[in-house]
Amino acid sequence: MNTSLYDLTLAELDAMMRAWNQPAFRARQVYRHIYSNYTDTPTAMTDLPLALRERLAAETSMGSLRLTRVQTADDGQTRKALFALPDGAVVETVLMIYPDRSTVCVSTQAGCAMGCVFCATAKLGLLRNLSSGEIVEQVLWASRELRKRPGAAGARLSNIVFMGMGEPFANYERWWSAVERLHDPQGFNLGARGMTVSTVGLAQGIRRLAAESLPINLAISLHAPDDALRSAMMPVNKRYPLAELMDATRFYMMETNRRVSFEYVLMQGQNDSPQQALALAQLLRGFGHGKNAGLPLNLCHVNLIPWNPVPGTPLGRSERQRVLAFQQVLHEQAIPCTVRVERGVEIAAACGQLAGSSTITLNPA
């Protein structure tokens, strides 16, 4: 398959243009088309010489994600894209438009290997890693979508969250290369604070992120206050138990002095009792957990997420009362905490519902 222009750094594009005997400014011109104008075909790069446009069209591609469907909810303010990959896998991306900002939720893998029992993507298993270009492409789709709306000619995406399908830290290099191009002032030019990565808790990825130069935000999927329950819900906990996860998180906080969000999906009767809320507070504070020295609470934020239904699981969403009672305990324990507002539940575009289900048969018998 032809090289995807979305996979190239500016330096790589520059090397290609030089090899094609193009003037020095050419790479930037093409890069600007991709990342500032959101141009999706060389044909539309009309300030390039015709011969170059033709050569780009013949010898490169602009991506491998084929848009198969867009579903909308919340009055068109939530838009889910389904993309087909050449090998048949499906990837989903969700754009959420708010009065004062807009966020795109991006996938980093097709499917996922982590096996969390409450998550729709887990049912697919890992199909494959996405390339950096395939990650970038999703953001550019959202940017075009945003700009298409009436009166939104200059509108720009304000947030990118790597919370779609897959585990970003299991595809670290490609994911990070996408982050760099999305941040690059000559590229997509989004500030690092506008980006958030969510991890299932791969400790070495958390440590690695602490050493990166771009201060993007970190969210950690916690979901349970003790090892027995967390291992039952998230098999990854057997490899990186809570003590190790807390160690890596403390390291991250000490290195960066940045706040970390802890995601906690509430499931009725599983992880949502007041006792479990107290255990969560104690985990973060560091009481009663052996060597766990606790975390600086001013850098902790708990994000409570009502579980979104995934067909074929015996789990249920916590009742509102239980969510509020859980939050109350955390407040009493002085743990900063908010309840996430859901978007796109009815089009299966909410947290943990992305599974390409309209095209892929889950667990074909």
Ligand code: SAH
């Ligand atoms: N692999 C990464 C990012 C993808 S999932 C991670 O685990 O963090 C993004 C968030 O959605 C995670 O916190 C995940 O646990 C949560 N999630 C998964 N299934 C969910 C569901 N059915 N309802 C609500 N949140 C869910």
